[in-house]
Structures are given as structure tokens and as C-alpha cells.
Amino acid sequence: MLDKNLLKTNSKEIREQLKSRSFNLDWYDEFLRLEKQLSTLLKTIEKLNEQKNLNAKKAATAESDAQRKKLIQEGGLLRAELEKNEAKYNEIKEEFDYIYQRIPNLPTEDVPIGKDEKENVEMFKSRKPTFFDFKPLPHYELATKLEMIGLDVASKITGSRFSIYKKDGARLMRAIQQFCLDVNADKYEEYLPPVIVNKDSYYGSGQFPKFVEDVFKLEGTNYYLASTAEVQLVNLHRNEILKEADLPKYYTASTACFRSEAGSAGKDTKGLIRQHQFYKTELVKIVHPSTSKQEHEAMAKDAEKILELLELPYRRMVLCTGDMGFSATKTYDLEVWIPSENKYREISSISNCGDFQARRANIKFKDAISRKNLYVHTLNASALAHDRLFVAIVENYQQKDGSIKIPKALVKYFGKEYIK
Numbered sequence: 001m002l003d004k005n006l007l008k009t010n011s012k013e014i015r016e017q018l019k020s021r022s023f024n025l026d027w028y029d030e031f032l033r034l035e036k037q038l039s040t041l042l043k044t045i046e047k048l049n050e051q052k053n054l055n056a057k058k059a060a061t062a063e064s065d066a067q068r069k070k071l072i073q074e075g076g077l078l079r080a081e082l083e084k085n086e087a088k089y090n091e092i093k094e095e096f097d098y099i100y101q102r103i104p105n106l107p108t109e110d111v112p113i114g115k116d117e118k119e120n121v122e123m124f125k126s127r128k129p130t131f132f133d134f135k136p137l138p139h140y141e142l143a144t145k146l147e148m149i150g151l152d153v154a155s156k157i158t159g160s161r162f163s164i165y166k167k168d169g170a171r172l173m174r175a176i177q178q179f180c181l182d183v184n185a186d187k188y189e190e191y192l193p194p195v196i197v198n199k200d201s202y203y204g205s206g207q208f209p210k211f212v213e214d215v216f217k218l219e220g221t222n223y224y225l226a227s228t229a230e231v232q233l234v235n236l237h238r239n240e241i242l243k244e245a246d247l248p249k250y251y252t253a254s255t256a257c258f259r260s261e262a263g264s265a266g267k268d269t270k271g272l273i274r275q276h277q278f279y280k281t282e283l284v285k286i287v288h289p290s291t292s293k294q295e296h297e298a299m300a301k302d303a304e305k306i307l308e309l310l311e312l313p314y315r316r317m318v319l320c321t322g323d324m325g326f327s328a329t330k331t332y333d334l335e336v337w338i339p340s341e342n343k344y345r346e347i348s349s350i351s352n353c354g355d356f357q358a359r360r361a362n363i364k365f366k367d368a369i370s371r372k373n374l375y376v377h378t379l380n381a382s383a384l385a386h387d388r389l390f391v392a393i394v395e396n397y398q399q400k401d402g403s404i405k406i407p408k409a410l411v412k413y414f415g416k417e418y419i420k
Contacts, residue, residue, distance in 0.1 A: 001359045017106045020113050020321035027099050034096040041089045048082040102210050105356040107321045108330045114320025125315040129337045130396045138340035139394040140271035161276045168419045175413035176386045177254050180281040183306050188252035193232035195255055196223045201235040204361030206327030216258050225258035230380040233284035238361040244368045248287040272387045279386035285379040292377035296352040300332045303348045303383040309409040312392050313337035315344055329354040336392040347388045350381040
């Protein structure tokens with residue numbers, strides 16, 4: 001979340017930034033109105049508490065029963081007035097928090113202004129799209145022919161937007177997972193976290209309460225399936241004060257992820273692009289505020305390294321204000337070339353969240369100079385989305401004879417050079 005004191009300034013710049021994030025400024029005005037009410041009520045409550053305590057002291061030392069009785073009656077009136085104001089405060093605080101928890105992070109100055117993905121800006125392309133002297137098949141057709149996936153049987157076992165990887169398909173997914181972890185193993189500390197998380201964890205990483213409809217809840221419990229390992233890794237240090245000397249901290253985890261895909265009806269209904277259960281290697285950094293910009297650039301290169309080693313055509317995009325995630329202050333997307341669609345598809349998002357998540361998760365460090373407890377900055381990246389990487393390899397490395405060539409960097413993980 002954002003600093004309340006910053007929001008209270010109601011500056012023209014903040015209003016423009018929130019507007020660029022498609023945030024309703026009427027809500028912001030309501031936030032400011034409620035904040036003033038809370039401030040006034042808090043002062044009233046503090047004053048009533050002082051009067052109540054003073055009254056209690058006077059009653060305890062009253063010189064006569066009549067005086068004591070009068071003070072006790074006055075104390076009762078003060079308590080009633082205090083309870084009324086506290087109830088009003090709690091009522092307004094609930095309204096205030098509802099808005100406050102839904103205010104997105106503010107974009108940095110270099111983020112392009114735009115409404116949606118159409119206004120994202122391409123930074124560079126890595127290589128030319130793959131050329132074929134034959135008509136390439138979509139991944140779901142080729143992988144089904146080669147008995148690598150079972151979409152129909154997954155639908156029978158579970159339902160739509162689920163898949164089964166089998167034989168060489170399962171083997172390729174295992175190779176992808178290990179490769180993605182190994183590429184950055186020298187920099188990032190690996191974790192294998194639970195894929196079930198609690199509400200506080202989702203709140204800390206910024207998904208709740210705004211995106212509660214996008215996740216799966218375990219019925220009859222307060223547990224949820226994690227939509228990304230970012231949730232678990234960011235919350236490793238929730239409610240902690242770190243030593244400045246221990247920063248930065250780099251973490252990685254490769255997990256199954258689960259999303260309800262609410263609002264995605266009719267999108268990408270064929271194949272492996274958009275599923276309820278998918279697999280991903282996540283990178284998370286917890287860093288000193290002064291280094292987060294440099295750490296963001298380095299993190300993008302960490303994710304790109306995988307695509308470079310696999311020799312896949314990709315491009316880097318900087319997301320516009322209207323397409324960035326809720327918690328991000330700046331985001332790069334890596335998009336890989338998908339021949340059957342004749343377009344690039346997102347395979348990684350690399351976001352700098354500033355102190356937005358740290359405020360929600362209450363992650364601080366003790367500054368060595370000021371001795372004050374300050375909020376850390378957090379960053380996250382997909383490195384990479386395994387299912388989409390599977391799609392990219394199958395489609396870009398398909399051969400005229402219907403086989404799939406395994407990228408050189410992946411051969412030692414997969415164990416052979418072709419899938420036939």
C-alpha cells in the first residue's frame with residue numbers, strides 16, 4: 001500500500017498518477033474525506049480518554065460521597081460518549097480501509113502513460129521470428145500427435161483449462177523446471193514452499209482484497225491455493241525487521257500455481273496458454289530502497305538469460321500505466337514468439353514494487369546511519385512460466401518431419417536431441 005501521508009497531500013501529481021492507473025478519482029476524494037473524519041474523531045477520542053482518566057482519579061480521591069457520586073455519574077456519561085465516538089470511528093475506518101486497500105501503486109516517471117496493453121512500448125527484440133519452409137502446427141496439435149499431452153483426459157479427470165503432460169511431454173516439463181532453476185542458482189536462494197497460503201500472505205503481496213475472485217479458496221477453511229510463488233517468497237519476512245547488512249536477499253521457487261481466470265471466458269480456450277493450474281519459476285528480491293532500480297534492470301536480465309540460452313525469439317516490453325499490475329511501480333514483460341499465432345506472448349513479468357508490498361507485509365530494515373526502521377523494496381519476476389516455455393519450444397523447434405528438436409542448452413536435461 002501507499003504511504004498515507006503521501007496520499008494526504010492530494011497533490012496534482014498524485015491525482016494524475018492515479019488517473020493514469022485507471023483509478024477512480026472520486027474514490028480518492030472519498031479517501032481524503034474519510035481520512036479527515038478519522039483524524040478529527042481520533043482527537044476527540046483521545047480527549048475523552050484523558051477526561052475519563054482524570055475523572056476516575058478525582059472520584060478515587062473524592063472527599064465526600066456526594067462528590068464521588070457526582071464524579072461517577074460524569075464518568076458514566078464520558079464512557080458513553082467515548083463508546084459512541086469509538087463506534088463511529090470503527091465504522092468510518094472500515095469504509096476508509098476498503099478504499100485504501102484498493103489504491104494501486106504509483107508509476108515511476110519513466111513509465112509510459114496508456115490505457116491498456118495496446119499502449120505498451122517495445123524496448124527491443126532479441127532475434128528474428130523463427131522461419132519455416134512449411135506450415136507450422138500449433139503446439140496442442142503437434143504435442144498431441146507426439147503423445148506429449150492429454151488435454152481430453154485432463155478435462156475428463158478435472159475439467160476445462162487443465163492439462164496432463166505425459167511421456168516426453170512430462171520429461172520436457174521436468175527438464176524446463178530444472179533448467180530454469182539452474183540458470184539463476186548461483187544468485188538466488190532456492191525454496192520449496194507450500195502451495196496453500198493464508199489470507200494474510202495474499203494481503204501482504206498485494207493480491208487481496210482486490211483480486212480475491214481470481215484465486216481458489218479451500219472450502220470451509222481460511223486457506224487459498226497460491227497463484228504465484230511471489231506470494232510465499234515475499235511473505236518470508238512478513239512482520240520482520242532485517243539488518244541492513246543482510247540486504248539484498250534473493251529468493252527463487254519453482255511451484256505449481258493456481259488461478260481461477262475470472263473474466264477470461266472465451267480467451268485462449270485451446271492448448272496450454274491459459275490454464276487453471278500451471279507451473280512457474282519465480283524470482284523475488286528484497287532490497288535496499290536506494291538500489292531497487294538497478295536491481296530491477298538486473299532481474300530482467302536474469303529472466304532474459306533463459307530465453308537467450310534457449311535461442312528463442314523474444315522481445316522486452318515496458319508496460320504502460322493502465323496495464324501494470326496493482327502492486328507494481330514499473331514492469332517489464334518478456335514476450336516469446338509463438339509461430340502458430342504469428343505473434344509474441346507474455347512469458348515473464350518483471351516488476352519493481354517499491355515499498356508497496358513491504359508496507360502491507362510490514363517488512364523493514366534498520367538503517368545503519370539513522371537507526372530508523374525503514375521499509376525495504378521488493379521485486380519479482382517469472383523466470384519463466386514453464387507451460388508457455390513448453391509451448392514456445394514445441395512450436396519454434398518443430399521440424400518438417402513432425403519431430404521436435406530440443407534446444408542445445410536443454411539436451412543434457414532432457415537426455416536426447418529430438419522428440420519423434
